[in-house]
Amino acid sequence: MLPTGRAAATVVILRDRPGADAEILMVERASSMAFAAGALVFPGGAVDAGDHALAATIADGLPLDEAAARIAAVRETLEESGLAIAFTSPPGPDRIAVMRRALAAGAGLGDILDDHGLEIALDRLLPFARWHPAHLEQARRVFDTRFYIARAPEGQVASVDATENVALFWSSAADMLARCDRGEGQVIFPTRRNLERLARFASFDDLAAHALSIPVETVTPWLEERDGTPHLCIPDHLGYPVTAEPMGTVRRA
Numbered sequence: 001m002l003p004t005g006r007a008a009a010t011v012v013i014l015r016d017r018p019g020a021d022a023e024i025l026m027v028e029r030a031s032s033m034a035f036a037a038g039a040l041v042f043p044g045g046a047v048d049a050g051d052h053a054l055a056a057t058i059a060d061g062l063p064l065d066e067a068a069a070r071i072a073a074v075r076e077t078l079e080e081s082g083l084a085i086a087f088t089s090p091p092g093p094d095r096i097a098v099m100r101r102a103l104a105a106g107a108g109l110g111d112i113l114d115d116h117g118l119e120i121a122l123d124r125l126l127p128f129a130r131w132h133p134a135h136l137e138q139a140r141r142v143f144d145t146r147f148y149i150a151r152a153p154e155g156q157v158a159s160v161d162a163t164e165n166v167a168l169f170w171s172s173a174a175d176m177l178a179r180c181d182r183g184e185g186q187v188i189f190p191t192r193r194n195l196e197r198l199a200r201f202a203s204f205d206d207l208a209a210h211a212l213s214i215p216v217e218t219v220t221p222w223l224e225e226r227d228g229t230p231h232l233c234i235p236d237h238l239g240y241p242v243t244a245e246p247m248g249t250v251r252r253a
Contacts, residue, residue, distance in 0.1 A: 004142075004144075005132050005133075005142040005143050005144030005145075006046055006047075006141070006142070006143050006144065007046065007047040007065065007068070007069060007072075007143075007144050007146075008044060008045060008046045008047060008069075008072070008143040008144065008145040008146070009044050009045070009047060009069040009070065009072040009073040009076070009145065009146045009147075009148065010041070010042045010043065010044025010045075010073065010076075010145055010146075010147055010148070011042060011043055011044060011073040011074075011076075011077055011085065011125065011147070011148045011149070011150050012024055012042050012128060012147065012148070012149045012150070012194070012198065013025040013042075013043065013077070013081075013083065013085065013149075013150050013151070013152050014149065014150070014151060014152060014203075014204045014207065015151070015152035015170070016203050016204055020172070020202075021172040021173070021174065021199075021202045021203075022172065022201075022202060022203050022204055022207070023170040023171055023172055024042075024170070024171060024172065024173055024176065024195075024198060025042070025043065025081060025083070025152065025158055025168060025169070025170055026040045026041065026042060026168065026169050026171065026176060027040070027041060027042075027043055027080055027081065027160065027165040027167070027168045027169075028040050028041075028165060028166050028167040028168070028169070028185070029041055029164065029165055029166075038186060039186050039187055039188050039191070039251070040169070040176070040180070040185045040186065040187050040191065041187075041188075041191055042147070042191070042194075043073075043076055043077040043080045043081050043083075044072070044073060044076050044077070044080075044145070045072065045076040045080075045164075046072070046143070047068050047069055047071075047072040048072065050108035050109060050110060051068040051069075051071040051072045051075065051109070052064065052068045053108070053110060054068075054071050054108070054109060054110040054113075055067035055068040055071055057110070058071075058119075058120070058122070059122075060122060060123070062122060066146075067122055069146045070086075070122045070125045070146075070148065071109060071120070071122070073085075073125055073146075073148050073150075074086050074087075074109065074120055074125070075103065075109040078096070078099060078100055078103060078109075079100060079103040079104060079161060080160075080161050080164065080165055081158040081159065081160070081161070081168060082096055082097070082100055082156070082157070082158055082159045082161075083152065083153055083156050083158050084096050084099070084153060084156065085124070085125070085150045085151075085152075085153060086120045086121050086122065086124040086125055086150060087118060087119070087120055087121070087153075088118075088119045088120065088121050089118065089119075090153050090154075090155075090156070091116065091118060093156070093157070095116060096156070098116075099112050099116065100161075102115075104161070104163070124150060124151075125148040125149075125150050126148060126149045126150070126208055126211055126212070127146065127147075127148060127211065127216045128147045128148055128149045128194075128211045128216070129146075129147040129194060129197075129216060129219065129238070130144070130145065130146050130147065130216050130217070130218045130219065131143075131144075131145050131147070131190045131218070131219045131220075132144040132145070132218050132219070132220055133190070133220060133221055134220055134221065134222065144218075145190070146216075147194065149204070149207060149208065149211060151204055158170075172199070173195045173196075173198035173199035174199040176195055177192070177195050177196065177199065180192070186251055187251060188251050188252060189221065189232060189245065189250050189251060189252060190219075192242075192245075192251070193234060193240050193242060193243075196240065196241050196242050197239055197240050197241065200241065210239060214238060214239045217235070217238060219234050219235065219238065221233060221234050223247070224244070226244065229246050229247075229248075230246070230247040231244040231245060231246055231247065232244065232245055232247055232250050
């Protein structure tokens with residue numbers, strides 16, 4: 001039986017480019033962080049009590065845990081990158097800055113939305129994957145993480161929060177993988193597998209069509225010996241082009 005994982009949410013934000021693969025926003029975690037220190041990740045974080053409270057009022061037919069995860073994805077993205085995704089009427093840069101400071105000071109997203117007369121549309125976040133690793137020996141924390149995809153808001157500029165994260169990057173998934181292969185960044189096992197999957201699609205629309213064609217199932221990697229070498233493996237029917245990696249090269253959180 002799997003341990004209870006802390007609910008979390010992360011979002012793959014894409015901006016299309018004419019004649020080139022879409023770029024994805026990634027942030028570099030501070031080396032002081034307890035989870036995925038120094039790794040390149042998609043914006044996101046743990047679901048909190050305020051997310052559940054807001055979900056109870058705006059779930060719009062979604063299961064409450066699903067609605068809370070999408071709210072967490074919106075909140076964490078705003079706090080970590082300064083991008084206001086899934087807002088029905090995108091706020092301007094000055095208002096975004098005020099909202100971001102309020103989140104950093106501990107305000108709940110629900111209160112911030114009320115203060116500014118804003119609403120979020122949870123259906124603008126498209127489910128992409130869900131990962132809940134087993135509690136292997138190397139794992140210090142276990143998260144049950146939902147992954148979403150979303151379009152980058154037009155006219156908004158991402159900026160690093162300089163607390164949990166120390167840098168951010170816009171890059172195609174293929175270029176991000178190449179960057180890590182050159183030793184210029186590091187990604188943990190779920191992020192690498194998702195980047196490999198994302199690299200198959202050139203635009204948001206292509207990726208969205210793919211995501212809609214594959215029902216989300218919880219991915220729980222397992223250890224398996226192959227040709228005398230332990231591998232960390234995932235199911236082969238969920239759209240991932242690489243489904244096993246030798247444990248000697250796996251970057252764990």
